Amino acid sequence: xxxxxxxxxxxxxxxxxxxxxxxxxxxxxxxxxxxxxxxxxxxxxxxxxxxxxxxxxxxxxxxxxxxxxxxxxxxxxxxxxxxxxxxxxxxxxxxxxxxxxxxxxxxxxxxxxxxxxxxxxxxxxxxxxxxxxxxxxxxxxxxxxxxxxxxxxxxxxxxxxxxxxxxxxxxxxxxxxxxxxxxxxxxxxxxxxxxxxxxxxxxxxxxxxxxxxxxxxxxxxxxxxxxxxxxxxxxxxxxxxxxxxxxxxxxxxxxxxxxxxxxxxxxxxxxxxxxxxxxxxxxxxxxxxxxxxxxxxxxxxxxxxxxxxxxxxxxxxxxxxxxxxxxxxxxxxxxxxxxxxxxxxxxxxxxxxxxxxxxxxxxxxx
Numbered sequence: 001x002x003x004x005x006x007x008x009x010x011x012x013x014x015x016x017x018x019x020x021x022x023x024x025x026x027x028x029x030x031x032x033x034x035x036x037x038x039x040x041x042x043x044x045x046x047x048x049x050x051x052x053x054x055x056x057x058x059x060x061x062x063x064x065x066x067x068x069x070x071x072x073x074x075x076x077x078x079x080x081x082x083x084x085x086x087x088x089x090x091x092x093x094x095x096x097x098x099x100x101x102x103x104x105x106x107x108x109x110x111x112x113x114x115x116x117x118x119x120x121x122x123x124x125x126x127x128x129x130x131x132x133x134x135x136x137x138x139x140x141x142x143x144x145x146x147x148x149x150x151x152x153x154x155x156x157x158x159x160x161x162x163x164x165x166x167x168x169x170x171x172x173x174x175x176x177x178x179x180x181x182x183x184x185x186x187x188x189x190x191x192x193x194x195x196x197x198x199x200x201x202x203x204x205x206x207x208x209x210x211x212x213x214x215x216x217x218x219x220x221x222x223x224x225x226x227x228x229x230x231x232x233x234x235x236x237x238x239x240x241x242x243x244x245x246x247x248x249x250x251x252x253x254x255x256x257x258x259x260x261x262x263x264x265x266x267x268x269x270x271x272x273x274x275x276x277x278x279x280x281x282x283x284x285x286x287x288x289x290x291x292x293x294x295x296x297x298x299x300x301x302x303x304x305x306x307x308x309x310x311x312x313x314x315x316x317x318x319x320x321x322x323x324x325x326x327x328x329x330x331x332x333x334x335x336x337x338x339x340x341x342x343x344x345x346x347x348x349x350x351x352x353x354x355x356x357x358x359x360x361x362x363x364x365x366x
């Protein structure tokens with residue numbers, strides 16, 4: 001098979017095309033013929049660059065990146081269901097032990113030996129990827145592979161965030177960085193639940209970046225009076241939930257006062273590692289909460305695909321599918337913050353025709 005590998009940490013230029021032995025599924029595993037794989041800011045890009053939180057957990061080189069993906073099962077190992085062969089699936093990257101206290105509570109995201117496909121084992125920037133049978137979800141026929149990969153990459157954690165934030169019909173949620181991969185998914189899923197959604201992003205710098213999302217209002221995160229702009233939409237009550245995956249101190253200061261009594265701020269990741277100045281007094285005086293969500297667990301993954309069966313989709317303008325030859329460019333765009341929605345690499349079929357081999361054998365990222 002062909003795979004995109006890194007042989008050292010570094011810039012996007014370290015991504016190389018290689019030919020590797022076809023992986024074989026072990027007990028309880030299946031092999032997926034990959035058609036589409038997400039480009040993840042933390043799990044792929046930070047790891048490729050040698051940055052925390054996962055780079056130190058890469059065990060050897062060459063290493064194949066690639067976490068959530070979608071494709072077709074083409075082989076199964078012992079104890080896996082042979083009826084899965086030929087089925088279209090989406091794959092969660094989460095690897096959980098299944099036996100620790102968190103796993104017994106069905107909180108696999110807090111597993112004591114938490115791992116990820118593409119970090120702790122070979123990933124899906126490849127034509128074939130071996131994964132646990134427990135990590136696959138069957139796809140409806142009308143869901144494309146790029147859409148499925150984007151849903152697998154962001155849907156479960158977006159659902160976990162909205163659950164933690166108590167977001168449902170009649171509530172108001174503000175999504176910081178709503179043009180991003182996770183932000184767009186959370187905003188669209190919140191609207192699917194019947195919530196009023198306010199999207200926040202750098203509208204002056206990126207005109208039209210929120211077009212296509214089902215928003216009640218779009219607000220410029222660079223505005224001096226962000227709280228005032230939000231209260232123009234919500235009235236004096238404010239927002240019931242803020243989804244903040246950026247963790248930027250200047251933006252925190254701008255929106256903090258817009259959170260309603262009993263409101264919840266939910267965070268999953270932070271592109272800034274700078275500390276936030278948090279005053280605890282308002283949290284208890286106004287019955288507010290600050291909640292961290294690591295990722296989705298098996299329960300939320302299953303619920304996400306029920307949402308999909310009920311019609312939920314990420315707006316197509318926020319699923320940016322591109323050939324895997326452009327992986328380096330995709331990494332650059334996501335790292336620079338100029339991408340919109342979820343970048344997805346489309347993987348060419350395994351064992352391609354001779355003409356296809358000649359086309360990609362001299363690949364080097366630009």
